[in-house]
Amino acid sequence: MSILTSEYKDWLNELKLRIRSEQAKLSIVVNSALIGFYWELGKMISEKEFVWGSKLIQQIEKDLRADFPELKGFSISNLKYCRRFYTFYKSSIGQQAVDQLQDNKYSITENHPTLQIPWGHNILIFSKAEDQNEAFFYIKETIENGWSRDVLALQIKSKLYSRQGKAVTNFKNTLPNPLSDLAQQTLKDPYVFDFLTFSKPFQEKDIERQLITHITKFLLELGKGFAFVGQQYHLEVGETDYYLDLLFYHTKLKCYVVIELKNTKFIPEYAGKLNFYLSAVDTLVKQDDDKPTIGILLCRDKNNFETEFALRDINKPMGVSEFELTEILPDNLKSNLPSIEEIEEELKKLE
Structure with a gap:
């Protein structure tokens, strides 16, 4: 017709x-x-x-x-x-x-x-979001954080919607409402550090070093409100020196945030050590008008049931999340792999 x-x-x-x-x-x-x-x-x-x-x-x-x-x-x-x-x-x-x-x-x-939000942002959201709940999440985050279109695209690609607020925490037992809910939504699981690349073997200090080198991207992944205070932040407790991997201050939560990195699977002992660090910061660094210090333990892997069990009787607020990064093959393995040219030559032979 x-x-x-x-x-x-x-x-x-x-x-x-x-x-x-x-x-x-x-x-x-x-x-x-x-x-x-x-x-x-x-x-x-x-x-x-x-x-x-x-x-x-x-x-x-x-x-x-x-x-x-x-x-x-x-x-x-x-x-x-x-x-x-x-x-x-x-x-x-x-x-x-x-x-x-x-x-x-x-x-x-x-x-x-x-x-x-601009039309270009709208197109990104309704063409990528699975449903309206996800779409409204990205609209809200864009408005609150002033994201450019490129930043919005990056957050959608990294599936922020499915990661936000998903960390295993004990906040409901250690923080008052509504601070506990706000703190919960501040954390993600997993954290995606795809701007870092490593060849094995590498250690936690290598991760720390690259995170600080790429501090702008690191802060973007952490989320709005994180202000960097120090790396390997020194504390002296009972004439013994201790060093926190990373120390931040969260301007919205009004508290210090200790981040500890573990390039291994979570084990309960990590929670005990982080609990000690939080007590030290609350005593030696925290001011009277600051809220209780929060700890974030970033591991390569975790069992959620085991993690929840480990945090159950911890009296300091902390959360445990996994983190992902890009790993590349070491040079000695790369040299044993065929080059692109060699692969193309073999394909020509097959043809």
């Missing part, structure tokens, strides 16, 4: 009138107006595709480019994104969005976080 019917032409004229009425706003790219318009455009396309079929978008693109050559946003790919934007969110914000967008009144409200 041909799309070019009188009904389609009437519908197209109505669409053009809407575009012209908002052209001043769209030309200066007021974000809330632009996102609101894309929502409405996606709604119109989604509804009319049932009438005119899958070729509707191609026809709209052709007609709108002819009338509005100076306006961006009417490419086939972007029209498809508009449709996907509408269909992805319509079950949760559909009626609210319709109410908000009546009479072309676009505004940012707490109920419509999609209007508070």
